[in-house]
Amino acid sequence: MPDYRMTNCHIHLFTLDHVPQNFPVPIVGFLRGQPGLINAIAWVLEKTFWKDQGGQVRRLGRMAAVGRKPTQEAVLRSVLHQYSTGTRFVVLPMDIAAGGYDTPEISLEQQHYDLHRLASKPQFRDLLVPFAKVHPARGQAAFDEFRKCIEEYGFRGLKLYPKLGHAPDDRLLMDKVYPYCVDNNLPVITHCSRGGVYARGWDSRRGEEMGAPLRYVPVLEAFPELRINLAHFGGSREWADYVAGIDPLDPAARRRNWVTCIRDMINSGKYPNLYTDISYTMFDFEENMPFLAVFLEKESLRRKVLFGSDYYMTKQEDLSERAVSMRLRHALGADVFREISEVNPTLWLTGGHG
């Protein structure tokens, strides 16, 4: 048993009631509530030429099965047993509706409030570190709601998702939200992978470019004290490209690949409060683990990498949370694992104050 307390810096507890019915298209909204139908479609596809797509549908079905749970608490209870007693979880709400979709069954305000109630229960008070979601499309109301989450609910940080339709240096963020985070010593986590959801009417590429690592440079320069976690360390596709190899004769290749880009940004020393987390990405364990272990040999990077999993998006993958976290600890050794799962998360969350 570890003699330290680990923090998983990245999980989700929102349910399908928090996801718009027309996301990403209405048919999916209908299907997600029909587990039998999902499995039937997967079964049929798997018997045909579209075997891979069948597997994909089955994996999405596994994720939807967690999303169909009735409450955020039910989702939490489905992950707790996979971690050692006392593990803390940074909980990240989701606001897909603000990306141009319909209002979901349960509003963002209610999602925040329910998370606050959950995190106030005696058995979870020490385990949950709730963050609040801001989407600048909601304007001043988004900032007011954020302040309410911090000041009334005791939330501990900010969650962003630029792929859902805003720049990381959007005016509302630059003028109000980031200064408020600096004044109140609040950390930021932002989706930084090519995968995931994107705003309605956008294509994936437009979403990706909006959330690219270099888009954060103006934010990092304007707010050097702001502790920002670029979640997913670039994401699975960028890792696959990195594992395949980066062309040393192409000067733009290191900037183009998000893994090298994030590593170079952190190692440059120019942004002392820039972090990244390895959530989801490490579920491709066999391929990515040796590369992560080598990256972490460098101290400047090792101090900025955070352990996180991205539960329950990871239900699409074959390995469990438990398997990935134990394999990580085994592969990295207790000391390095402790750095990324206890020391660094505490510094990111508190800045070393309290």
Ligand SMILES: [Zn+2]
């Ligand atoms: Zn996530």
